[in-house]
Amino acid sequence: MSSALDAQRPTRRSGQALLLWGLLVIAANLRPSLTGVGPLLDQVQADLGLSAAVAGLLNTLPLLAFAVISPLVPRLAARRGPERVLAGALLVLTVGIAIRWIPTVAGLFGGTVLIGAGIAVGNVLLPSLIKRDFPTKVGLLTSAYATVMGGVAAVASGVAVPISEVAPGGWSTALGCWIVLALLAIALWSPQLRTPPPVAAAVHGGHRLPWKSGLAWAVTAFMGLQSLGFYVVVTWLPGVVQDTGISPASAGWLLFLFQVVAVLTSLAAPALLRRARDQRGLATVNSLIMLAGYVGLLLAPEWAVVWTIVLGFGGGACLVLALAFLGLRAHDAAGAGALSAMAQSVGYLLAAVGPVLFGLLHSVSSGWQAPLILMCVAAFGQAVVAMVAGKGTVRPSGDHQAPDQTPAPAR
Structure with missing residues (x-):
């Protein structure tokens, strides 16, 4: 008996290692097809004759896909198994990238919708799978996949832009080259398809979204507000700083700096999560750091480099916390999937509205003061909901008892 168990351990360890690598490479596919669009928008508009408003839909459509598809994922995963649903999502993502490689308006927007659909499924299922397969390392592995995703x-x-300047096909190849990473994810994930399909009992449970839970709504609000902040910064930071005299090229590097600082901050998150009894203080402080960054841009925009670093510092930590809450606040893996679906559906709908409202306020007020004040209010609201979202456990659907306030382990 002992020798049989000893023989199984290496197999189990290698299986978990393969699973972890698969999850991390999937995480690597969840953002490049989105963040690679912004720097190429001018080229896309010029080649296809798109107006600025129509071109802006390329950033909005994936977020709307997230909002529409996320609530459907837990039920689908319960019926088919999360491994198979995630494999299907990777296939959809790959097809979307291939279609968007075609330099036509139909290919550009059709591919973008498919890309958004594929990423939406990955957004929901990764926290659930981490909760299920690595329940004692939720904080650590959430930070790892957030770091890979952000990096x-x-x-x-x-x-x-450099790829578009040297590759045949220009901007379409710069957008289409990410198909290589998607194919690698499919290859690494294919062994997980040997997992048996869910049993009948699992099919009928574990997929109801916790709409009646106040804690779930706090987690959802935190997810939505930090996502709104990220997409507003990614969309509008270059425009804000260019009005202070910074060149377009330098403004682009500031956006790169914001994301690099956010990635570096996410690397430090696991140590902070392990030391904290709960996450209320961390979430509140980092939300206030975001507030300081917006106030800085409002009052002293000439110090844009400093405020970009501040926003990256707070934003990187808030992203890890928002993703970690999906596992830490959940009762089990099914609960993590349901909470993830709810938080990302409503959260990304709010994120989709953010850049549009920010731009509208800029147009109406002919300046950046009003939209930056909006972001100050959003960051303050995020700090408020952080005090609730950082502690407790969301009860399974159908259980109407008060939320359990015993802190979930943050490891």
């Missing part, structure tokens, strides 16, 4: 996103922003 590849930053690289995509930085290399988009």
